Structure formats: C-alpha cells, structure tokens
Amino acid sequence: MIDRGKLSDYLLQRGFFVVFAAVFVFFALSTQHFLQVGNILNIFSAMDPLAITASGLALVVMSGRLDVSVGSTAFLSCAFGALLMLWTGLNPVLDALVVICCGALLGAINGFIVVVLNVNSLIATLSTMIAYRGLALALTDALLVQLPAPIRFLGNARIGPIPVDIFVMLAVLIPMHLLQTRTAFGRQIMAMGNDLAVSRKLGLPVDRTGFLSFVLSGALASMGGILTTIQNGAVSPFLGSGLEFTALAVVVVGGISLLGGRGAILFSIIPGAFIFEMIRNGLTNLGADPYSYRLVGGVVIFAAMYADALKSGRYALRRSA
Amino acid sequence: LRTYRPQRSKAETVKEEMMMKRYITLASLALCLGFGGAGVSDAEALKPLKVGFSLDTKESNLETAWVDYLKSEGEKQGKAAGFDIQWTINVANADPTRQAANIEDLITRGVDVIMARAFDSGAIGASIKSAKNAGIPFITFDRGSTSGKPTEHVGGDSFEQAKTAGEAFSEILNKAGVHGKCIELQGMLTDINAVNRSKAWNEVAKTDGQYETVVQVPTNWNPELFLSGLTNALNAKPEANCVFAASDFAFPSIQAALEKADRWAPTGQPKHMWLATNDLLPAAVKPMEDGYIDVTTTWDAYAHAKEAVRVILAIAKKEDPKCGPDGCLAKGRLATPATIKDMTNLWSRDYK
Numbered sequence: 001m002i003d004r005g006k007l008s009d010y011l012l013q014r015g016f017f018v019v020f021a022a023v024f025v026f027f028a029l030s031t032q033h034f035l036q037v038g039n040i041l042n043i044f045s046a047m048d049p050l051a052i053t054a055s056g057l058a059l060v061v062m063s064g065r066l067d068v069s070v071g072s073t074a075f076l077s078c079a080f081g082a083l084l085m086l087w088t089g090l091n092p093v094l095d096a097l098v099v100i101c102c103g104a105l106l107g108a109i110n111g112f113i114v115v116v117l118n119v120n121s122l123i124a125t126l127s128t129m130i131a132y133r134g135l136a137l138a139l140t141d142a143l144l145v146q147l148p149a150p151i152r153f154l155g156n157a158r159i160g161p162i163p164v165d166i167f168v169m170l171a172v173l174i175p176m177h178l179l180q181t182r183t184a185f186g187r188q189i190m191a192m193g194n195d196l197a198v199s200r201k202l203g204l205p206v207d208r209t210g211f212l213s214f215v216l217s218g219a220l221a222s223m224g225g226i227l228t229t230i231q232n233g234a235v236s237p238f239l240g241s242g243l244e245f246t247a248l249a250v251v252v253v254g255g256i257s258l259l260g261g262r263g264a265i266l267f268s269i270i271p272g273a274f275i276f277e278m279i280r281n282g283l284t285n286l287g288a289d290p291y292s293y294r295l296v297g298g299v300v301i302f303a304a305m306y307a308d309a310l311k312s313g314r315y316a317l318r319r320s321a
Numbered sequence: 322l323r324t325y326r327p328q329r330s331k332a333e334t335v336k337e338e339m340m341m342k343r344y345i346t347l348a349s350l351a352l353c354l355g356f357g358g359a360g361v362s363d364a365e366a367l368k369p370l371k372v373g374f375s376l377d378t379k380e381s382n383l384e385t386a387w388v389d390y391l392k393s394e395g396e397k398q399g400k401a402a403g404f405d406i407q408w409t410i411n412v413a414n415a416d417p418t419r420q421a422a423n424i425e426d427l428i429t430r431g432v433d434v435i436m437a438r439a440f441d442s443g444a445i446g447a448s449i450k451s452a453k454n455a456g457i458p459f460i461t462f463d464r465g466s467t468s469g470k471p472t473e474h475v476g477g478d479s480f481e482q483a484k485t486a487g488e489a490f491s492e493i494l495n496k497a498g499v500h501g502k503c504i505e506l507q508g509m510l511t512d513i514n515a516v517n518r519s520k521a522w523n524e525v526a527k528t529d530g531q532y533e534t535v536v537q538v539p540t541n542w543n544p545e546l547f548l549s550g551l552t553n554a555l556n557a558k559p560e561a562n563c564v565f566a567a568s569d570f571a572f573p574s575i576q577a578a579l580e581k582a583d584r585w586a587p588t589g590q591p592k593h594m595w596l597a598t599n600d601l602l603p604a605a606v607k608p609m610e611d612g613y614i615d616v617t618t619t620w621d622a623y624a625h626a627k628e629a630v631r632v633i634l635a636i637a638k639k640e641d642p643k644c645g646p647d648g649c650l651a652k653g654r655l656a657t658p659a660t661i662k663d664m665t666n667l668w669s670r671d672y673k
Contacts, residue, residue: 031557039556046549133414143382144604146573156581228545234573234604236544237381241415277549284553290507290539 015307016255019300020275027282034285041163043277048169049224049231051273054247054254055176055265056107056220059213061251062180064193064260065121067217069110070247071240072132074225077102077218079136081226082145082235092151099222106132107218111211129244137237145235155231165227172223177266189213193260249301250276275300367405370434370637373427374410374462375420375448377440381570382603383622384438386668387463390626398627402634417441424448428455434633436460436475442467442513458636462629465513465648472636474648475629477620479514480521482599482653483567486618487525489655490597493615494531494563501532501563501595504554506575508567509542518567518599535561544571551578563595569605569617572598576608587612588658601656603669612658622668624651 028035053070060067081099084090090098106128113124157164180186188209191199200206221240229235254272256263279296374391376384388410395406409432413420417440427435428451435452439445439461446468452459458472465474494501505522508515519537526532535558538550547566555561555578566575579585579594586592589612596613598605600620608614628651635642642649656664664670 033557033559036556039553042552042556046552049545130414137379141382142379142385144570144573146604152577152580155577231577232544232548232571232574233577234544236571236574237378238543238545238571241543280549281553281557284536284538284550285557287536287557290510290537293539 016253016275017271019303020271023275023282024278027278027285031282031285034282037161039281039285041161041166043274043281044166044169045163045231046281047273047277048165049227050243050246050250050276051169051224051269052172052227053221053224053243054250054273055173055269056217056224057244057247058251058256058263058265058269059176059180059189060121060217061248061256061258062193062260062263063189063210063213064196065114065210065213066248067107067110067125067214068122068244068248069106069125069129069132070217070221070224071243072129072136073103073106073218073221074228074240074243075235075237076106076132076136076139077222078225078229078235078239079140079145082147082229083139085148085151086145096226099226100219103222103225104215104219107215107221108211110218111214114214115207115211133240140235140237142237144237147229147233147235151230152233155233165231168227172220173266173269176220177264180265185209185212190261193257193262195261246276253300366403367400368403370399370404370406370633371430371432372406372408372633373424373430373432373435374408375423375427375435375437376410376412377420377438377464378415379412383570383600383620383669386622387438387626390623390668391629394627394630395633398630398634402638404634404637406630406633413440415440417444420445421448425451428452428457432457434458434460434636436462436629436633438462439464439466441511443511444468460629460632460636461648463514463625467513473632473642473644474650475625475632475644476648476650477514477625478647478650478652479517479599481650482618482620483518483521484525485653485655486597486599486616487522487565488529489616489618489657490563490565490595491525491529491531493657494595497595499562499595502535502558502561503532503563503565503595503597504551504558504561505534505537506547506551506564506566507537507539510539512542515542515567522565532563534565540567540571542568542570544574547571547574548578551575552581555579555582555584561594563597566596566598568600568602568620569598569614570600570602572602572604572608572614576613585613588615599653601661601667601669606661606667606670609656609658609661615657617656618653619656619664619667619669621651621653621666623666627651 033039053074057067057070077099080102081095084098085095110125110128113119114121159167188204191204192206192209196206225240228239250269250272252258253275254268256268279300280293283293283296392408399406409427409430411423413423420440424435424437435457437445442464445466449459449466449469449471461471461474463476507519523534526534536554538554540546540550576585584592584594596615598614598617601609601617605614605617609617628649632642632649
C-alpha cells in the first residue's frame with residue numbers, strides 16, 4: 001500500500017517534473033511536428049539567452065536577494081557594445097568582452113548599493129532597472145541598432161545539426177553549476193540564503209560573496225543579451241524588456257526557492273527555461289488562440305509559486321518540529 | 322585741419338552735459354517702449370496654446386519622428402492660425418499606470434489640450450474621463466481607445482492599412498499563380514491597431530480566397546518573440562509559403578527566422594517566402610528595396626503629425642475638425658519593390 005504522506009511529499013518535491021512530463025507528452029501526442037529533433041533543438045536554441053541570464057539571477061536568489069535589473073543590464077551593455085562596434089569597428093570578440101565587463105560593472109553598482117549602502121535588493125535593483133533602461137534608450141536614441149552583416153551569420157551557426165548557442169549555454173551553465181555546488185563561494189551563497197545573520201556570525205565573508213553574486217548576475221545578463229542580439233541580428237529597444245520577470249519565473253519554476261538557500265543551477269534552470277519555451281512552441285504547433293499564451297504562462301508561474309510556497313511551508317514546519 | 326571750438330564756461334559745460342544725459346535717457350526710454358510695444362503686439366498676435374502629449378514609449382524612431390514633425394507642424398500651422406503651441410511631452414515607458422499618472426500631471430499643469438498615444442487601448446479610458454472632468458479636450462493619437470470616447474482620435478487607419486496590403490498581396494499571389502498559406506505574426510493584443518490589422522488581413526483572406534492564415538503567432542511587439550514565434554511556426558507548418566507581419570519594425574528578427582529555416586530569398590527565387598507587412602519602418606526599407614518583402618502599406622508619421630496639429634488647432638478655435646466616425650485618419654501608401662524608389666516623403670527612408 002502506498003503511503004499517502006510519502007506520495008504527497010514526492011509530488012510536492014517532484015511536482016514540477018510531473019507537470020513538465022505531462023505537458024511534453026500532451027504536445028507530442030497532439031501535434032505533428034513537436035517531437036521532431038529539429039523542433040526540440042529550436043526550443044533549446046530559443047531558451048539559451050533566458051537560461052544564461054537566469055543562471056546569474058539564480059545565484060542572487062539563492063543568497064536570499066533579488067536582482068530585477070537583469071533585463072536592463074542586458075540592454076544597456078549590449079547597446080553600448082553594438083554602438084562601439086559600429087563607431088569604432090572593434091573586433092567582435094573584444095567587443096563581446098567589453099559587453100561582459102560592462103555587465104559586470106553594472107552588476108557591481110547593484111552590489112555596491114545593496115551590500116555597502118545596505119539598501120533592500122528589490123528596491124535597489126528596481127531603481128537601477130529603470131535607470132539602466134533609460135540610459136540605454138538615450139544612448140541608442142531608442143533606435144534599432146543592426147549588427148554588421150558579417151556578424152549576423154553567427155546567429156544561425158551550427159556544429160553539425162546542433163545550433164552553436166546550445167553549446168554556449170552549456171559552456172556557461174556547467175561551470176556555474178560547479179561554482180555553486182563544488183566551491184566555497186557556492187556554499188557561502190547557500191548559507192547566506194538560509195540565514196544571513198547566522199552566516200555573518202559564523203564569520204563567512206557575506207558582503208564579499210553577496211557583492212560578487214551581483215557582479216556575476218550582471219555579467220551573465222550581458223552574456224544572455226549578447227546571445228539575444230546575435231540571434232536577432234540587432235539590438236532593439238525591447239531587448240531584455242520583461243526579461244527580469246521571465247528569468248525570475250524560470251528560477252522559481254525550476255525549483256530554486258525565492259527565500260534562498262535551496263536549488264541547483266543546472267537541474268533547475270534548464271528545465272525551467274525549457275518549459276517556458278516548450279509551452280510557447282507547443283501552443284504554436286497546436287495553432288492555439290493567441291490570447292491563450294499569456295493565460296497558460298500565467299498558470300504555470302502560479303502553479304510553480306504555489307508549489308514553492310507549499311514546499312517552503314513544509315520545510316519551515318519540519319525545521320520548527 | 323583743426324576744428325574751431327569757442328571757449329565755454331564750466332557752468333555751461335555742466336548744463337550741456339545734463340541736457341545730453343536727458344536726451345540719452347529719453348531716447349533709451351523711447352527705444353525700450355518701442356521694442357516692448359512690438360513684443361506686446363507679437364504676444365497678442367500669437368495666443369499661447371499649451372498642449373500636453375503623453376507618449377506610451379519612445380522606443381523607435383517612429384516616435385522620434387512624430388515628436389519632431391508635431392513640433393515643426395505646430396510652429397507652422399500654429400503661427401498661421403494665430404497660436405503659439407507650447408508642448409509638454411512625457412513618456413510612460415510602456416507602463417499603463419505610469420501613463421495614467423503622466424496624464425494626471427498634464428491635467429494638474431493646466432494644459433489646454435491633451436493628446437495621448439495609449440499603451441493600453443483598454444486602460445486609457447480612465448484618463449480620458451479624468452481630462453473631460455477637468456474640462457480639457459482629449460485626443461487619442463495613433464492608438465484609439467476601447468474604453469472611453471475621446472474628444473477626437475487622430476492616427477493612421479490601421480484596418481484600411483492591412484486591408485490595402487492584403488488586397489495587393491492577393492493580387493501578387495494571383496499573378497504568380499500561388500495559393501498562400503500564411504503565418505500571421507500578430508502585434509500586441511491590447512493594441513487596437515494590432516487587432517484591426519489582424520481583422521482586416523483575415524477578412525481579405527475570406528473575401529478573396531487567394532490566401533489563408535494557417536497559424537497566428539502573438540509577438541507582443543517583442544522582436545525576440547518575432548524570432549522564436551516565426552521559427553516555431555515555420556517548424557509547425559512546413560507547408561507555409563507566406564508571412565504577414567503586423568508590423569515590420571522588428572524585421573531583422575523575421576529575417577533571422579527565415580535564414581534559420583533556409584527561406585531567405587528575394588522574390589522570383591524558389592526559396593522565396595512571400596511576405597506582406599505593415600508600416601515600412603526603417604528596418605524594412607532595404608529588404609523591400611532588395612525584393613524580400615513583396616508588399617507593405619506605410620505608417621505615415623508626417624501625415625499623422627500634420628493631421629494631429631490641424632485637429633488640435635480646430636479644437637482650440639472651438640471649430641469642428643470634421644473627422645469621420647472613426648476619427649481623423651491618415652491613410653497609408655502602398656509600397657512594393659517596384660514603387661518604393663519613386664515614393665516621396667518616405668520618413669522611414671529619408672528621416673535621420
């Protein structure tokens with residue numbers, strides 16, 4: 001006989017994957033082209049910028065803080081990079097490095113406001129979100145900045161049948177996962193997320209670690225932005241618009257707690273980003289009503305948040321017991 | 322030569338200096354009065370007209386062109402009508418709540434007319450009501466309201482625009498002997514123009530029967546969704562041979578998706594994907610000239626601005642602006658690769 005408590009615990013812990021599998025099977029059975037290898041690769045390719053951005057954000061979330069400026073950071077750093085390339089003809093590789101440094105710098109500003117000035121991370125990054133976007137719009141004069149033609153082909157580059165951006169995503173996510181799970185820095189992040197005050201009392205370098213998590217978040221947001229820009233062939237004024245909330249949803253849907261201290265990058269971000277793109281892709285394959293996209297997306301976010309709340313509640317009860 | 326000057330007493334010299342000072346003072350006073358008088362008469366001739374313009378976003382050069390054209394037309398038409406139009410422009414950064422607050426600011430400032438490009442056609446009604454309560458005429462610009470009737474609406478005729486493009490596209494497909502199976506890239510579903518364009522496009526599809534929409538993809542006016550949406554749709558509907566984009570502002574993303582699917586080829590080539598768009602914004606000018614886009618209808622920023630200023634002045638003079646039942650609508654012009662080179666006043670190509 002199945003123990004009801006164990007089953008409910010299992011579903012609560014693995015509920016997301018049950019929903020994930022159910023949605024996947026539904027789309028696979030009800031549409032003709034969903035399960036084709038090309039389509040699955042398209043889903044992976046489309047989710048790459050989101051996954052990279054979300055992996056940086058995940059570090060901040062795991063430390064018990066938030067960074068809602070990732071979309072604007074991506075936009076500002078990429079706008080700066082695209083204009084630099086157009087004005088000076090800078091080598092694309094160097095330009096990409098400049099963009100990542102720019103993202104890290106913007107992240108450092110966030111880190112400084114949160115850690116040194118001791119401002120709540122939501123408030124701090126909300127203000128920089130607005131300021132960075134405003135600055136980027138002023139910089140680009142709100143115009144679409146197209147990439148030079150020789151760079152455009154990179155957006156569709158492949159190694160065999162696999163788009164290169166999938167390798168880029170893995171090349172970023174695997175080291176990030178190892179950083180989080182196998183290093184002192186990662187353990188400090190998790191400790192901070194569990195209890196910042198206790199971590200400080202234990203003598204952990206919480207300020208340095210917190211600051212670095214924002215720097216990494218900024219750098220990874222700009223990397224996600226680079227990938228979006230290369231895929232689209234242009235920096236548009238919409239770049240990163242709403243990305244902060246989608247990335248946050250990916251983080252939570254994948255199983256990283258908003259309260260911090262729980263989750264693993266690779267096993268949370270990839271399924272989280274995949275389900276978002278899979279839903280969009282599957283609905284297009286189904287020929288669904290355009291109005292249903294938001295509804296379905298909203299339901300998924302709600303379900304994940306609710307599961308997270310239930311799970312957190314159980315953990316809290318167990319801890320207090 | 323030396324000039325002879327008679328000797329004078331000190332008292333006479335002082336008196337002469339004082340007289341000179343009086344003349345200078347009087348002359349200066351007269352000059353000041355003269356200029357001042359002229360200034361007063363100018364101010365009387367041009368009545369100040371404070372116009373508040375609430376923009377939803379300023380994220381493309383269409384908005385930049387609108388603002389510049391509004392200012393230049395305001396000066397030109399305003400002077401001719403005896404008004405000195407003073408603009409107060411604020412931007413809501415794609416946030417309907419921010420836009421409502423911005424419009425409240427304009428009401429508090431006591432502007433004479435409010436014009437707004439709504440971010441959300443369904444939410445602007447509250448601001449229209451607020452302005453009406455304050456006795457300020459309200460003009461919706463470019464995007465109409467679905468939640469309240471403004472004093473007037475000025476914009477392009479989005480329904481007619483897509484209808485014109487759809488009919489011309491039907492003709493092109495007919496001549497090529499092709500039945501179109503089209504992917505429709507829709508705009509933001511809270512934008513009345515996007516809704517109108519979709520309606521008109523599908524209405525022509527039903528009437529003419531030359532093409533059909535095989536899948537509708539919402540893009541939320543986000544280039545990243547243009548790319549992923551079109552990529553998904555091309556995979557889901559491999560039989561599709563045409564695309565209708567509600568706007569071509571994000572054309573690089575459309576191009577990227579077609580390149581990815583190996584369907585990026587100009588008209589006349591076997592891989593060509595038949596393309597109809599709306600707007601002919603800057604990103605679409607070159608692809609149209611090179612034959613990748615088959616037909617489009619322009620979104621004419623200059624015509625919109627000119628019409629808006631005319632309506633503002635008519636309202637200020639308490640005259641009937643003589644708009645149609647749907648407002649004062651400027652029609653777009655049809656463009657094809659063959660006609661684009663000869664088109665004049667094409668802001669997206671000529672405006673810098």
